[in-house]
Amino acid sequence: MEGECLFCNIITNKNGLRQKSIVNTALYEDNMFLITPGLGSLTPGYLMLMPKRHLLSSANFNPNELKRYLNLGNGLREIMGDVYGINPIFWENGTGLAPKYSNCIPHSHTQVAAINFDKEREAQIIERVKLKKFDMSKINDLVGNDYLTYWNENGDAFYTFEEKPRQFMRQQYAEQAGKPSEWNWRESENAGLENIAKTIEQLKKPFEKYLPEFALSK
């Protein structure tokens, strides 16, 4: 399984993958997590936060990974808040059981975006997919389910098990970014390369300087 997993291959830098495309740049890396720019960046500051272990979702984190994940969340809010003037949002489409017939990427990844939904849109999202408030430190409770989590700029966390349209949050992100037709990252391999280059320029140094301290905080 891992051999076929793109994220595992980026993590191990199989065949020099990280050097082959700037989207595979490590913006931050520790023994448990890797952060790269996101393919299909519609804005600067769009990231993938992934565990190094091949897990279906964050609900499978062990206690050390969960602690690190929460710490990285805090660090990303602080650092990106400084860089972009707004705290980022996070979302994850968690997989409950390995899909049998699907080209979905079965390696947990949280999407991070330096964008805020306006309050009307956020309210619509919450209502449409029945997002419920929860405590992100309880994410293990979601294990075995397909879910969506959303962590907003204030650190309020929500989850839902509702069925949603494909790439639902990508669509919301695209609409909020004023690029409603560009939500589907699969349609153009090179989508957002300019934004990815900006992201690297804006975040690599601040992440190297400040994120390790957040990551290791008690």
Ligand SMILES: [Zn+2]
């Ligand atoms: Zn993997």
